[in-house]
Amino acid sequence: MALKKTQLYSSLWQSCDELRGGMDASQYKDYILTLLFMKYVSDKSERDRSSVIKVPEGGSFSDMVRLKGDKEIGDKINKIIGKLAEANDLKGVIDLADFNDESKLGTGKEMQDRLSKLIAIFDSLDFSANGAEGDDLLGDAYEYLMRNFATESGKSKGQFYTPAEVSRIIAKVVGIGPDTRQDQTIYDPTCGSGSLLLKAAEEAPRGISIYGQEMDNATWSLARMNMFLHNNPTHEIWRGNTLSSPHYKNSDGGLKTFDFAVANPPFSSKAWTSGLKPEDDEFGRFDLGVPPSKNGDYAFLLHLIKSLKSSGKGAIILPHGVLFRGNKEGDIRRNLIKRGLIKGIIGLPANLFYGTGIPACIIVIDKENAHARTGIFMIDASKGYAKDGNKNRLRSQDIHKIVDVFNHQIDLPGYSRMVPVAEIADPANDYNLNIPRYIDASDPEDLHDLNAHMNGGIPNRDIDALEEYWAVFPSLRNELFKGNGRPGYSEPKIEAREVRGVILVHPEFKGYASRIAEIFREWRSSDEPLLNGLSPEHKTKEVIHTLSEDLLKRYANLPLLSRYDVYQRLMDYWAEVMQDDVGMIIADGWVEAARPRGIIEDKERKIKETPDLVVNRNKFKMDLVSPNLIVSRYFTDEQERIDHLRMEQEQAARELEEFIEENTGEEGLLEDAKGESGKITKGDLSQKLKEIGRDPEDADERDALKRCLALMDAESDATKAVKTAQAKLDAAVLAMYPKLNEDAIKVLVINDKWFASICSAIEGEVQQATQRLASRVKELDERYARPLPELEHEVEEYAAKVEEHLKRMGVEWG
Structure with missing residues (x-):
């Protein structure tokens, strides 16, 4: 049975539980990732003897399994890892974690038990059953761990990881794509754990040559392991300070240049000049200006630009301050704009990154045709995100919208526009690139009408503002409102609480809902053959790409309904349910994936199953076809x-x-x-x-x-x-x-489970559209329901009653 992604995540985080208390997340990640690496390469070597990583005798995870309960388990684990490291030139990469460190793992029996439990957890994972998709599974698992490690490590130690969502945006806007050649190159001067590089490389289906440099030794080793886990063994990742000691040079001593470059450097580094004299830089990186000595943001940007070929393209994540700070940085910014090097700027939401809560931006660099560039394309994506614990997170819909809008240079009011360089250079702006100067993303002010407050009635201006609804439901307005005798004002025909019900039964709404349903049926009809034909030749990421892109296209340009909201509904269901389902079917086939499996009760591992997946008192587990599906169709x-x-x-x-x-x-x-x-x-x-x-x-x-x-x-x-x-x-x-034969299982899964759930989710979006209209009508009704004279009269009546009561009590009211 193929290993489910959710099962893998659960086991990995459970392994972290075994290490909490003895060290913080920035330390125990080294132990967890080392064991993940050992288990994965060992399983892969057994499946594929031509694997790039050679597993020597005495250097496999199986050798670790035999150590459970051994009094010298920590020292012997170190030796096993050392053998694998030596056989693959990975010394100093996978052997940094000391499994015999009593200060972190405890002494005697405590260390023995802790490491035995850790090994048992990883031993329960079987990567050999995962075929071509296995590498993606491990790469995603690595990202899952890194994200959680970054969260637990806090601001001081979380900078080794670039959120995967931001990496995806950079990968898609930097210019890498299906036409990218394998001999083309991509470079990250501050590569951290390598996640940004790998996301960019994923956009090149034919492959791309990967180069990176990382200053921190432990993070460098993470990047090396990450490359192997993502099946990129031919990478070049070097240690060292990129600014003071760049590793990649040409034969003439100048900086090596690349086709693409990406970076997420440390924000506002105060020590960027350490070991470096910028004024005498041998590589000429600061010919457009020398950044302030206490802020290295532009130093990394200038290094990235210098590392690009004459037609090279790059993207870098920097704090918003680089867009508007003055003095030296203002001079550098002016020179960059005059030379046409900045293709675009994407403003991101605040609190996305683990090292800081401040908002950042992506600056997209494009040297090709820079001399002819007459504008900079700007996006204000600061409002598109979801809360995720104490951080913000870009949703699938936010990523897709940013990429679509940027790559097609689409002007959207309040979101994006091409800003002419002449406007930026105007003395009123003076080369300031602060996005709010050029894009007004503020919500329109909801103005109250004093006349309506005084004399009653709902202003027609507010009703007219709902034109997007009246365009779809032209006769509905007259069902909800009527004139009140005063020019420019109306009053409701029905009670506010009844508005939604009236909308739902209105013929025009029913027609609209039918239109949405028909689009869903067309999408289903088009993509159902893909799902019916799932086989080992498919990959889960290609499946969801096909489904989601077709859905986006079909729901484009529909009134009242955002195609990105519909897309998000599909992506949420994919992440929660469908991804694991499709992965199991691809790996094991329909019949095997649907087969009930007995549950092993293991109190130490604390296995728990959700009730809808379990029958007969937790003796069996159904991953693909739940009992509820069978009951609904057959019983x-x-x-x-x-x-x-x-x-x-x-x-x-x-x-x-x-x-x-x-x-x-x-x-x-x-x-x-x-x-x-x-x-x-x-x-x-x-x-x-x-x-x-x-x-x-x-x-x-x-x-x-x-x-x-x-x-x-x-x-x-x-x-x-x-x-x-x-x-x-x-x-x-x-x-x-x-x-159940294969055909019956397909009906249960594709029709009764997948399409039924997605259809319900999309119907939820339609219902939300009606709810927004009903809520606004109710708000306007309640706002102007009682004019000021009526309220004043009521106040006078109450005041008179109070005064009368006081008189009866013998109290004089002055």
Whole structure:
């Protein structure tokens, strides 16, 4: 069975739990990533003897497994890793973590147990079953770990990682694509863990030569491992300070130049001149100006530009300050603009990065035809994000919109525009590139109408502002509003709470909803053959790319509905459910992926399964086809009977609860039947019946006790009936799985699961559009419902009543 991405993530983060307490995230990441690397290359070597990484005898993960419980486990793990490192020229890369460090891992039995548990967790992962997609799986797992390590490390140690979402944008706007040749080059002068380089390289399907430099030794080793885990073994990543000691040089001693360059340097570095005399720079990087000695932002930008070929293209992430700060930086900026080197600027939301909370921007550099450039394309993407814990995160829709708009140079009011250099050079702007100067992304002010507040009525101006809705539902306006006798003002025809209901049943809305549904059906019809034909030749990322791009195209230019919102619904479902499903089908086939698997109960690993994936008391797990899907298609009558029995059970429980409540408390007929716990049980009731016997004076109490017993029996019988019926249905469902052939499984998964869920999500977007209209109409109604004279009159009436009450109390009100 192929390894699921969610399963892998869970195991990796569980392994981190074993190390928490002895060290912080910036340290234990080295241990976790080293074990991930060892396990992956060992499994891959067993599957493919031609693997680039050679696993020598005594240097595999299997050798580690045999150490579980060994008193010298830490030292022996170090030796196993050392053998693999030596055999592959990886010394100083994968052997930085000391598995025999008592200060971090504990002493004696504590270290022995901790490392044994760690090895057991990784031993449970089997990468050999993952085929071509396995490399993507590991690369994504690496990103998952790095993102979480960066989050836990905090601002001081989180700069080794560029958020994958930002990396994707840079990769797609820098100019790499299907036409990029394998012999072309990409370079990152401050490559960190290598994630930005790899995302850019992914955009070149034929391959691209990777170069990078990283100053921090531990982060450099992460980058090297990352390259191997992403199946890029021919990379060149060097250690050293890029500014003072650039590694890549030509034979004449000048800087080596590349076709593409990307970078996310440390923001506003105060020590950038360490080991460097900028005024005497041998590489001529500062001929456009020398940056301030206490701020290295422009130093990295100028180095990147100098490292590009004459037609080279690059992108760099920098704080917004580089766009508007003056003095030396202002002079450099002016020279860059005059030479036409800046192709575009993309303003990002604040709090995206782990090393800082300040907003940053992407500056896109393009040397090709720079002399003829007459404008800079700007995007203000500062508002497109989702909250993710204490950070902000770009969603799939935000990334796609930025890339679409930038690459096609689309002008969108309040979002993007091509800004002429003449406008930037105008004395009023003086080469200031601060994005708000050129793009007004502020929300329009919601102005109140004083006349309406004084005299009532809703301003027609506010109703006219909803024109995008009236264009789709032309007669709906007259259903909701009517004139109130005053020119320029209207009043509602219906109560505010009824507006949404009126919209939903309106013929024009029904027609609009039908149009959306038809587009979905066309998309489904077009892409269903792809899903029906899933096989080992497919890759999950190519599948979702085909589905999502087609969806985006079909939902383009629809009124009231953003195609990017629809796209996000698909991408969310893909991330949550469909990605794992498709991955299993590609790796194992439809029938094997749908086969129920027994659950191994392991208290140490704390395996937990969600109820909808489990039948028969957690004995089996269904990953692809949940029991609910089978019930909905094959056992609807049985489920209806259980639902009916459950309603009877709830009714019986309600009657019992109400009867006990009515007959307890002071002088209640059941009060004396309570046991020591304060509750009433069948045993307590039977005992009380024996005590009172047949005494006529206790007839009422005796009847109440018997009635309560009868209600308890009824509830018990109802509960038992539900359990019996549910057990019978569970058994029938489980027995159904072996009977499902491939065609039946496809119907359950593609129709009943995937398309049904996506359709529901898109319908949710349509409902939100109506909700926005209904909410605005209600807001306007409530805002002007009571004019000021009416409110003043009411205040006067209340004041008179208060004054009258005070007089009666003998209080003079002055």
